[in-house]
Amino acid sequence: MIVNPQFFNYRLIIGSLVIAIVILSSFSYSSYSELTENQVFIEQEKGLVENELSEMISSYDGVKIENKSIRRHPEITKSKISSILDSVKRLKPSASLISKYKSQIRWLKKENARVLAMVNTLEVENKTLKQETVRFESEISKKEVLSRGLKIENRTLSKRNTDLKLDLYQAKNLILTNVEATGVKRITSKRIVATKLARKVNKFHVCFTILNNKFTDPGEKELYIQVLDSKMNVIADKGTVHFGKKSLIYSEKKTVFYSNEELTVCSIIEKRPK
Structure with a gap:
């Protein structure tokens, strides 16, 4: 092939x-x-x-x-x-x-x-922080409630204290009783000759009793006696004494020793001061 x-x-x-x-x-x-x-x-x-x-x-x-x-x-x-x-x-x-x-x-x-x-x-x-804030706010709220309570209590105590001071101040005031004023024609060595005839009055014999007060500090107290005539004029004006915003024209000033026991005080006030 x-x-x-x-x-x-x-x-x-x-x-x-x-x-x-x-x-x-x-x-x-x-x-x-x-x-x-x-x-x-x-x-x-x-x-x-x-x-x-x-x-x-x-x-x-x-x-x-x-x-x-x-x-x-x-x-x-x-x-x-x-x-x-x-x-x-x-x-x-x-x-x-x-x-x-x-x-x-x-x-x-x-x-x-x-x-x-x-x-x-x-x-x-x-x-x-929220829990702390809630706790803190709760404490603040409690303190505010306590503070309000204390403020109310303080106001109450303050008012009570003021009332007590006022009561004590008033309690220290001397209280007089048996106040008597007699017109005197003359005074002898043996007695005071009183008279009811205004034209014959030369002096005034004023006596009063100071009640015993254990709240008043013992010691010398100055007393101011005011005698008014029928026309509300001060007899024997000897000056003016001031007690804060108040004043008093007095007829006689008398100093006594107060020993917290009841004491009777008398004074002869000349009708016309010398």
Whole structure:
């Protein structure tokens, strides 16, 4: 059998091309399968990243913080996580982006744990401060009630003390009784000659009794005697004495020693002072 070399070469070339096509087809199929699997993996990783970010955002939803200054920290962190989640949803995922977001998630988890720990600590401190405030306000309230009670009691005691001082002051006053004033015509060595005729009266004989008083300090007492005529004019005006805002025109001034016992005092008052 005679083989044509040229025909043989054609067959060899065709065979080689077929083998090359088969190899390329096999390689292309393998690359496509690998690419498809890689894309599926990236999509899955993207989903996991989104879930982790969503869970981190949800962890802040259950945190209730009354203090405005404390509330600001978790709100900032939550805003950062929400921004990253929006970026993940919008951008077409790739291996490099997934790696970048995973790195950010690790950092955010640490930041999340730090912020939540800080919030818990501050909340505990805030509750403690609130309890202290309630206790302090309760103590203040009790003290205010006590203070009001003491003020009322003090006013009562002050009034009572004032009343007692007034009573004591009044109790110290000398009380006079048996006051008698007699017109005198003349006085002899043996007796005082009285008269009822006004024209014959030259002097007045005044007597009175000072009752015993244990509240009055013993010692010399100045007594001021005032004698009035029928027209309420002072007889034998010898001057004026002042007692605070009050004053008295007196007819006679007499000093006696009082020893807290009953004492009778008499005095002769000239009708016309010399």
